[in-house]
Amino acid sequence: MQQIEFIKEIDKIKYIERRTKLINSNRRENDAEHSWHLALMVMVLAEHADKPLDILKVLKMVLIHDIVEIDAGDIFIFDTTKTHTNTAAERIAASRIFGLLPKRQATEFMAIWEEFEARETAESKFARSMDRLEPLLQNVSNKGGTWNEFDIEYKQVLEKQSVHQEISASIDKYAKELIEQSVHAGILRKD
Amino acid sequence: MQQIEFIKEIDKIKYIERRTKLINSNRRENDAEHSWHLALMVMVLAEHADKPLDILKVLKMVLIHDIVEIDAGDIFIFDTTKTHTNTAAERIAASRIFGLLPKRQATEFMAIWEEFEARETAESKFARSMDRLEPLLQNVSNKGGTWNEFDIEYKQVLEKQSVHQEISASIDKYAKELIEQSVHAGILRKD
Numbered sequence: 001m002q003q004i005e006f007i008k009e010i011d012k013i014k015y016i017e018r019r020t021k022l023i024n025s026n027r028r029e030n031d032a033e034h035s036w037h038l039a040l041m042v043m044v045l046a047e048h049a050d051k052p053l054d055i056l057k058v059l060k061m062v063l064i065h066d067i068v069e070i071d072a073g074d075i076f077i078f079d080t081t082k083t084h085t086n087t088a089a090e091r092i093a094a095s096r097i098f099g100l101l102p103k104r105q106a107t108e109f110m111a112i113w114e115e116f117e118a119r120e121t122a123e124s125k126f127a128r129s130m131d132r133l134e135p136l137l138q139n140v141s142n143k144g145g146t147w148n149e150f151d152i153e154y155k156q157v158l159e160k161q162s163v164h165q166e167i168s169a170s171i172d173k174y175a176k177e178l179i180e181q182s183v184h185a186g187i188l189r190k191d
Numbered sequence: 192m193q194q195i196e197f198i199k200e201i202d203k204i205k206y207i208e209r210r211t212k213l214i215n216s217n218r219r220e221n222d223a224e225h226s227w228h229l230a231l232m233v234m235v236l237a238e239h240a241d242k243p244l245d246i247l248k249v250l251k252m253v254l255i256h257d258i259v260e261i262d263a264g265d266i267f268i269f270d271t272t273k274t275h276t277n278t279a280a281e282r283i284a285a286s287r288i289f290g291l292l293p294k295r296q297a298t299e300f301m302a303i304w305e306e307f308e309a310r311e312t313a314e315s316k317f318a319r320s321m322d323r324l325e326p327l328l329q330n331v332s333n334k335g336g337t338w339n340e341f342d343i344e345y346k347q348v349l350e351k352q353s354v355h356q357e358i359s360a361s362i363d364k365y366a367k368e369l370i371e372q373s374v375h376a377g378i379l380r381k382d
Contacts, residue, residue: 001365003235008328010231011214014224023202033205036227039254040201044194044296056247063230105235137199174192 006100012070019076019146020135029138031066031074038062038130045130048170051122061116061127064109068093077135077160078152125167132163133175140178144187154183154190197291203261210267210337211326220329222257222265229253229321236321239361242313252307252318255300259284268326268351269343316358323354324366331369335378345374345381 016031042058066074071093098109116124136157139145147157157179164172182188207222233249257265262284289300307315327348330336338348348370355363373379 001236001239001361004328004365006235007228007232008214008332011228013227014213014220022205023199029205030224032227033221033223036204036223036230036254037198037202039227039230039250041198043251043254044197044292045192048192056250059230059247059250060234063227063234101235137195141199170192174195 002100002102003105006097009097009100010067010070013067016066016069016074018074018135019150020138021142021145023138023141025142031069034134035063035066037134038065038127041130041134042126045133045168045171046126048168049122049126050168053126054123057112058123058127060112061123062130064113065116065127065131067097068113070097076146076150078146078150078156122167125163129164129167129171132161133171136161136175136178140182140187143185144182147182147188151189154179154188157182157188193291193293194296197288200288200291201258201261204258207257207260207265209265209326210341211329212333212336214329214332216333222260225325226254226257228325229256229318232321232325233317236324236359236362237317239359240313240317241359244317245314248303249314249318251303252314253321255304256307256318256322258288259304261288267337267341269337269341269347313358316354320355320358320362323352324362327352327366327369331373331378334376335373338373338379342380345370345379348373348379 013035014030014032018029018031018034021028022033039059039062042055042062046053046055046058068090072087072089094110094113098106098113100106101109115121116127119125119128135146139147146152158176161175161179164175179188183190204226205221205223209220209222209225212219213224230250230253233246233253237244237246237249259281263278263280285301285304289297289304291297292300306312307318310316310319326337330338337343349367352366352370355366370379374381
């Protein structure tokens, strides 16, 4: 079975550490845990999307979206020195890792990843919304978390969390309320 | 959004440690990583199933199958002092944790978990096959891994790995070959 090499290779995603820490925790999350959590969020929050979604496609998207980081590493979302979409390193990674699969599957995985990165379809917008909502919940639970650790302020958070409005009015409303509450609670700086 | 409490609660699965270690590694896997890996295996191996599968359902199944372990803990597959299906503790856990969801979703999650545990449908048989194949790959990569650590021998492994034949002749063949090779390589004891 040609897929076995791919299955073994992607085990490495369990070592890719994100900046954000688990809920009420001081332990950093890894990409496997993160991707699993996004998949569960898709399952329970998809009903809040403003447009009908192909749930199977959104699930596949969040499950594979960070596999490229096995080679390319995680880029911190507030790092302004780095570009955040589809870097050359990520494309090379996608082609190497997805390339371990039988050709038809490799093509499908590449297409799903490209669709996620392009953020044009409802599915990719919802996947991106989940990708941003999870660290928001984590940072709030950790009394500011990476916001304080890396001196991030209100406007930056608001900008990164603006993705929800493209796909879900209710998730957008929830995220905005959480941000305002965080300022009020003194865990997010607003100059 | 009623789902938020559920989303925060299931973060705890990232602390539930399995006995099996990551590929070529001395680090134990947690349930979030394990569930993510099974989901990817479903995506790439489903074509080897002998019967047509509802892929979305299999994905949901593997993604939620271990959530009950947040309360009930992980039971080592070769622990003969414990029962492995649907214990009272697991049912109580399912009802508490899935019960954090809106009623319709709680009912859906409970039904999917019950279906997985019952192992009667093609989807649940395939999910179970993935659940057994992953630790096989891990133990082989770790030159015996938990087999040696807990003094497990050939017959026990063969019995646990017999689930594949119910749903995929090619995965069953692959697993059996891997087990024979492990004996031959001296990493699995055969008395």
